[in-house]
Amino acid sequence: MKPLQQPFPRQAANLPYKLPPPLFDARCRACWFTAALGVLVVASFATLGLDWQAFVSMDALRSMGRFVAEFFPPDLSPAFVRKVAWASWETLAMSALGTAMAAVLGLALAVPASRLSPQDPAWLRRPTRWLLNALRAIPELVWAALLLISAGLGPMAGTLALALHTSGVLGRLFAEAMENVPTGPAAALRAQGVGPLRVFAYATLPQVLPQLMSYALYRWENNIRAAAVLGVVGAGGLGQLLSFHMGLFHMNKTATLLAAMLLMVACVDALSFAARRWMTR
Amino acid sequence: MSPVTPPAIDMPTTGPHWPGSKPLAVHPAVPVRDPAFVSRVFWLGLALVLLWPLGVATEFRLWVLWEPDNRKVTADFVRSFWPLVHDAEFLQMLARETWRTVAMATAGVTLALALAIPLSLLATRVLSLSALSGRMDRGPAALRWCVRAVLVVLRSIPELIWALVFVRVVGLGPTAGVLAIALTYGGMLGKVYAEILESGESHATQSLMRNGSGRLQAFVYALLPSHAAELASYTVYRWECAIRSSVVLGFVGAGGLGQQLDNAMKMFNGGEVGTVLLVFIALVALADRVSAWLRKALA
Amino acid sequence: MNLDLKALEARHPAALPSAAPALRALNLQLAAGEQIAVIGPSGAGKTTLLQVLACAQPPTQGVLKLGGLDPWRLPVRALRRLRGQLFLAPQVPPLPPRQRVVTSVLAGRLPAMGLWASLRSLFYPSDIPAAYEALAHFDLGDKLFERVDRLSGGERQRVGLARALLAPASLWLIDEPLSALDPVRARMAMTALVDLARERQTTLVATLHQVDMALAHFPRIVGLRNGQLVFDLPAEQVSPEHLAHLYAQHAHALRGEALPLPRDEVAPAAPAPVVMHCR
Numbered sequence: 114m115k116p117l118q119q120p121f122p123r124q125a126a127n128l129p130y131k132l133p134p135p136l137f138d139a140r141c142r143a144c145w146f147t148a149a150l151g152v153l154v155v156a157s158f159a160t161l162g163l164d165w166q167a168f169v170s171m172d173a174l175r176s177m178g179r180f181v182a183e184f185f186p187p188d189l190s191p192a193f194v195r196k197v198a199w200a201s202w203e204t205l206a207m208s209a210l211g212t213a214m215a216a217v218l219g220l221a222l223a224v225p226a227s228r229l230s231p232q233d234p235a236w237l238r239r240p241t242r243w244l245l246n247a248l249r250a251i252p253e254l255v256w257a258a259l260l261l262i263s264a265g266l267g268p269m270a271g272t273l274a275l276a277l278h279t280s281g282v283l284g285r286l287f288a289e290a291m292e293n294v295p296t297g298p299a300a301a302l303r304a305q306g307v308g309p310l311r312v313f314a315y316a317t318l319p320q321v322l323p324q325l326m327s328y329a330l331y332r333w334e335n336n337i338r339a340a341a342v343l344g345v346v347g348a349g350g351l352g353q354l355l356s357f358h359m360g361l362f363h364m365n366k367t368a369t370l371l372a373a374m375l376l377m378v379a380c381v382d383a384l385s386f387a388a389r390r391w392m393t394r
Numbered sequence: 395m396s397p398v399t400p401p402a403i404d405m406p407t408t409g410p411h412w413p414g415s416k417p418l419a420v421h422p423a424v425p426v427r428d429p430a431f432v433s434r435v436f437w438l439g440l441a442l443v444l445l446w447p448l449g450v451a452t453e454f455r456l457w458v459l460w461e462p463d464n465r466k467v468t469a470d471f472v473r474s475f476w477p478l479v480h481d482a483e484f485l486q487m488l489a490r491e492t493w494r495t496v497a498m499a500t501a502g503v504t505l506a507l508a509l510a511i512p513l514s515l516l517a518t519r520v521l522s523l524s525a526l527s528g529r530m531d532r533g534p535a536a537l538r539w540c541v542r543a544v545l546v547v548l549r550s551i552p553e554l555i556w557a558l559v560f561v562r563v564v565g566l567g568p569t570a571g572v573l574a575i576a577l578t579y580g581g582m583l584g585k586v587y588a589e590i591l592e593s594g595e596s597h598a599t600q601s602l603m604r605n606g607s608g609r610l611q612a613f614v615y616a617l618l619p620s621h622a623a624e625l626a627s628y629t630v631y632r633w634e635c636a637i638r639s640s641v642v643l644g645f646v647g648a649g650g651l652g653q654q655l656d657n658a659m660k661m662f663n664g665g666e667v668g669t670v671l672l673v674f675i676a677l678v679a680l681a682d683r684v685s686a687w688l689r690k691a692l693a
Numbered sequence: 694m695n696l697d698l699k700a701l702e703a704r705h706p707a708a709l710p711s712a713a714p715a716l717r718a719l720n721l722q723l724a725a726g727e728q729i730a731v732i733g734p735s736g737a738g739k740t741t742l743l744q745v746l747a748c749a750q751p752p753t754q755g756v757l758k759l760g761g762l763d764p765w766r767l768p769v770r771a772l773r774r775l776r777g778q779l780f781l782a783p784q785v786p787p788l789p790p791r792q793r794v795v796t797s798v799l800a801g802r803l804p805a806m807g808l809w810a811s812l813r814s815l816f817y818p819s820d821i822p823a824a825y826e827a828l829a830h831f832d833l834g835d836k837l838f839e840r841v842d843r844l845s846g847g848e849r850q851r852v853g854l855a856r857a858l859l860a861p862a863s864l865w866l867i868d869e870p871l872s873a874l875d876p877v878r879a880r881m882a883m884t885a886l887v888d889l890a891r892e893r894q895t896t897l898v899a900t901l902h903q904v905d906m907a908l909a910h911f912p913r914i915v916g917l918r919n920g921q922l923v924f925d926l927p928a929e930q931v932s933p934e935h936l937a938h939l940y941a942q943h944a945h946a947l948r949g950e951a952l953p954l955p956r957d958e959v960a961p962a963a964p965a966p967v968v969m970h971c972r
Contacts (some may be wrong), residue, residue, distance in 0.1 A: 146688075154504050157497035164569045177563055206451035213445075250678040251671065254554070254642045255652075258659055259667075263459055263468040268452040301787035304747050305860065306776025307803045311811050315800045319789040342554040346645065349453075359558055371555065378550045424825045428818055429838055430793070 180364075187368035196354070197373045204350035205377060207268050208333060208340040211275030216329040218276065219283030227288040229309065229317060230299060242288070248281025253339045257348045271348030275336050286328045287321075294320045323392055330385045337381040341374045351377070474664025484666070488654065488673050495650035495677070498568050498643075499636035502575025503629070509580030514587035517541040520596045520617065521609045542588070548581025557643045571648030575636055583632060590624050591617055627689045634678075634685040641674060651677070694760040694778060694864040694896050696723040696746065701755035703738075703745045714753065715741040717920040725863070728890055728897040730907035733917035734940050739900040740784070742917065743866045746898065747781040748772065759864070777804030780862035784869040786853030790842035794833070794852055797841055798824045801856035827858040830885045832878070846873040854882060858889060865890060867899040871906060879903070883910050904936060 136144075222245055225237035256274035264270040298316035307315075344352020351374055358366040448454075458464060515521060517538050524531040530538075556574035564570055598616035603609065618625075644652015651674055658666035701719040708715070715738040723729060731739050744750045745757065748764045757763065764775055780801065788797045795818045802820075803811055810819060818824065821837070828834050831851040841849060850873045857865050870886065871879040887910045890897040901907045907914055908928050916923040916931075916939045923939050924931070 142691075146691075153500055157500040157504075161494065161497050161501055161568045161572065163501070163572060164564060164567065173564075180563055203451050206448040210445075210448045210452055210454065246679065247675060250638075250675045252638055252642045254645055255655065255671075255674075258645070258656070262471050262659075263464050265458070265464070269454050269456075269458070272452045272454060297783065297785055298787040298789050300749070301781065301783060302800065302803065304749050304776065304781045305779070305801075305804050305862075306773040308773075308808070311803055311808065314812060314815060315792075315796070315803065316787075316789055319792040319796075323791065338550070338552045342552045345554060345558070355555070356558065359562070371551070374552075374555070375547065375550055423834075424822050425837060426821055428795070428821065431817055434816070 183362075183364035184368040186365060187372060188363075188365040189369065193366060193369065197351070197369055200344075200349075200351045200354050200370075201373050201377050203268050204340045204344075204352075205337065205381070207272045207275065207343070207348075207350055208336040208381070211272045211340065212279060212329060212333045212336050214272070214276040215279035215283050215332070216325070218280035219287050219329075220325065222280065222284040223287035223291060224313065226284060227291045229291065229313065230296065230303065233309075242285070245281045245284040245288075248277055249285065250281070251278065253278045253336075253343060254346060257343045258346050261347055266347045266349070268349030271340060271343040271350060274343060274348065275339060278339075279332055279336060283325075283328060283332060287325055290321050290324050290328070291317055326392055327389050330389050334378075334382050334385045337378055341377065471662065471664055474662065475668040477665060478668045478672070479663075479665040480669060484669070488651070488670065491649070491651050491654050492673060492677055494568060495640045495644070495652070496637060496681075498571050498640040498648065498650055499575065499633060501568075502572045502640065503579055503583075503633045503636050505572065505576035506579035506583055506632075507629070509576060510583035510587055513541055513545055513580070513584040514591065515609075515613060517545060517584065517588040518591040520592050520599055521603075521613060523603060523609065526600060526604055542585070545581045545584045545588070548577055549585060550581075551578065553578040553639055553643060554646060557646050557648055561647050566647040566649075568649045570646075571640055571643040571650070574643060574648070575639055578639075579632060579636060583629065586628055587625060590621050590628065594620060623692045626692050630685050630688045630692070634681045637681050638678060695725045696721065696864070696896065696898075697756070697758040697761075698722070699756040701745065701752050701757060703741055703750060703752045705741060706750060713920070715920050716745065716752075719755070719920075719922055721915065721922070721925065723896055723898070725896055726891075726894040727913065728887060728911050729899075729913045729915055730911035731898065731900045731915045731917060732902075732904055732907050732939070733923070734942075736919070737917040738920040739917055740868055741920075743781060743868050743898065743900060746864075747779060747866050748776060749781065778862055779864040779866065780857050780860040781866045782853050782857055782868060782870065784872060786849045788841040788849060788852060790840075792841055794828070794839050794841060794844070795821060795824045795837050797852060798827055798855050798859060801859040802861065805861040823859060824855075827855040828852070830858060830889065831855050831882055847875065847878060850874060851878070851882060854886060857886070862895060863893075864896045865898070867897070869900055869902065871901065871903055879906065887911070 222241055225235075226241035226245060228235040228238060253274050256277050257271055260270040260273050260277075264273060294317055298320070299312050302312045302316050340350055340352075342352045344350040344354065345356045347353060351370055355367060355370045355374075358370065459468075519525060519530065519538060522530050522534055522538070524534050553574040556577050557570050560570035560573050564573070596617075598620070599612045602612040602616050607615070640648070640650055641652040641655070644650040644654070645656045647653065651670060655667065655670045655674070658670055698719050698721040701716055701721075702714050703716040705712070705715045719742070731742060733739055741750070745752050746759070748759070751765050757765070759775060759779070762771075762775060764772055767775065796815065799814060799818055799820060802823075806814065806819070813819065825834055825837055828837060828851075831854060833848060833851055833855065836844060836848060836852075841852065844852065850870070854867070854870055857867070865886075867886065870882060874882060883906055886897065886899070899907075899911070908931060912928055913926070914928050914931050915925045916935065918939055924935055926935070
């Protein structure tokens, strides 16, 4: 190879049509998305006025260290553990009963909310879907706060709140599952002139039932976490004890309660996973 | 193979009778009982038996809702919803609080990403160098198991609990909410990212690592391109969930729409409650639409 | 039930308007209790013919009369009653996978059962001996309480045929009853269907790819090609020239070679909805 004797070349290293495309191209939609995303993130941090000092300074870290130290040792006295056990049972019952009610209500709402066959006029589809969206848009905590007014303090408000919110979620999932089911069996029954309720019971439901139960069990995992915190607004269970003791700064009792919460969540996750595996064997 | 032949003995006839059909005699082996019936009755009975203690534990007395005092309180509250409060000052304040809710969710998810990305890279088995030649070594496997446990713990504690704790540390305001969302969603995103990275083909990644590239290089050049759409799609979905969460966190003092709703409910001001609920439902519907559109564009 | 088709024309439901119709100028008359086999190369319109006869698809032109009635002019209730009198067995057995065979077979009787009886039969099958008998005709008696997805393809097809035996129908429309069966079982199933149809005086219309089976079991053969009737003859009068003319350029069908199932019927179900939860 000849040694480089000439001065630097005056042309671009790549010919113009071989240059890579510019990083930001006004015609490219993805570029605008990314730019908008960047603006959103920066604006969020800027306008919130987050108090970094309160978190990152040496002072803050030391006080946090002290705060965390107060959690140990957790309070394991028999009387308190009994109370925690009863509250855990209450929370578990709230989540289980709420999910079960939601499954029934969700199925009842999913039938009008789905178009079961191409000839199905499905008049109620849009209003029922709107209802399901409204039910699921409102978080469980807000439902609980609203229901406390009629049902009073205690776990019943929490159960109903879980049932209402989850029926919106499950109703929509159930409706989508029912619309995606293979249509062969239902079409054959309809060709014989069988009415829609019986077509549903003999053809659609047997095909879709394992998936529905799987959704309901998966939702139970979420509901146990939700049930644990509903008590914060007064709906009973572990949450109520937690907010009570945290308000009085009983940090070791709080530690026990948090441990109980983690244990419940792990148990229900395991139970739900095992049940779903057993059903699809 | 041939149809059932009638036995020589004269047996009672059963079966459908059609015009012109020969009545087929009952073969002694014809089953008449459903074997699954007993187990069905058992499971149904078990379910019903379990419902009773659940109802007792949750003090489930639905008829309480119909008691005269409760009915009156409910009716009064529902009646107070109308007319909805719609004066300009209130709506302006709601608009500000809505932006604060969205900002809290965005900031929270951004911090969650900062937490989730390194943890998911640590937890995913696809980037294990020792696993290239057979089983993973004990040390790396233990590390991955620990990181996964951390992620599971982070995601198991509801964000409301984190918010309750942080409110006592950093005081009322959006900081507590942002940190609570960051920790919980960091756990969620980290776990799901690790699972997404492990799903699908790891051939490209492994070839790069076998040829001597570093783990991060293999991630950026092979794993990320193939899973970027799914990762981004899940993140956008989580952002939409974070908006809902930040409303819930407002109930414990993190500001935003949730706090307004809490204030309005404490004062039994049905008109304000109704307006805030409507704004909230609209916000969630809008976020749902945007998220669905973005996810479709990414797919 | 007697059938009367005059100048019938029908389109495939998913076809473009510019595409050729699936059935053209079809004339066919059947007396009650007659048995015919419809043969022809793939794409000839055999399945469309059965769909039109089953009132699952309206004809675009021409006259269709079932039992002397025009089904598409009847009020809803009368049409439902008419539907209860016919039975369509599609090529892919319409059986929900996790249902038990006994329930699937008894479902054939739904038009004759009241609402309460039908729902009760889901929990406890109402007529187990009748289901057993129907299955025994196809040598499946021992599979009475099995789940449908635990059966082989041929067994599932026979269960689909057994359903016909319980239906209160006077018209059986069977689409490719033998596609998944081995020769021995195919002969048994065909014999059972034809004998029982004769016993009960039900009109039987079956589409078949196996021409030798059609010629052996059916007294009357109808040949379709490109939606048009090529011949309508008693079985003895069908000559090899007729068959060669019918299956011209489709020699593999004439030899009875196994054909792949129509693609739209074996397409996998739409992908399950993405399970997204806020957790």
